[in-house]
Amino acid sequence: MDQKYRTIPDAASRGIGGNSMGGFGAINIALHHPDVFGSVISLGGYYLAEGRIWGNNASYIRRNSPLIVLPTDKQAKRLHFFIGAATKDQPYYSDSVQFVRQLAKLHLSYYFDVQHGFHSWRVWQIQVYNALKWLPQSE
Secondary structure, X not given: OOOOOOOOOOHHHOEEEEEOHHHHHHHHHHHHOOOOOOEEEEXXXXXXXXXXXXXXXXXXXXXXXXXXXXXXXXXXXXXXXXXXEEOOXXXXXXXXXXXXXXXXXXXXXXXXXXXXXXXXXXXXXXXXXXXXXXXXXXX
């Protein structure tokens, strides 16, 4: 990217984000690559690796579960988290509340955007707008 496009090649100027499974992926990738991303956005995401896609390797599942990785990840303090959730979006709302509690307990930088609604574009449209306003501005 840096070779082909005009970028600011430092983590503080880069973000990654997604909604639902993409929100999980964004958090997981950012935790594994805080040298690349400084901000991460998860809208309606979840924070534990689950499902058949992860196979039966418990160690691999733990390493890719942000809720488990976060407390021992010393590099996580470099990240800024935007967590979006909707009050009627279960189990994702509860998952997001649990993750935000972990962020607060660890004194990590985060913003928690809660909207009334479900796991839907109606909610994410508002949260994408809020997240883009939240992103740090480069000078």
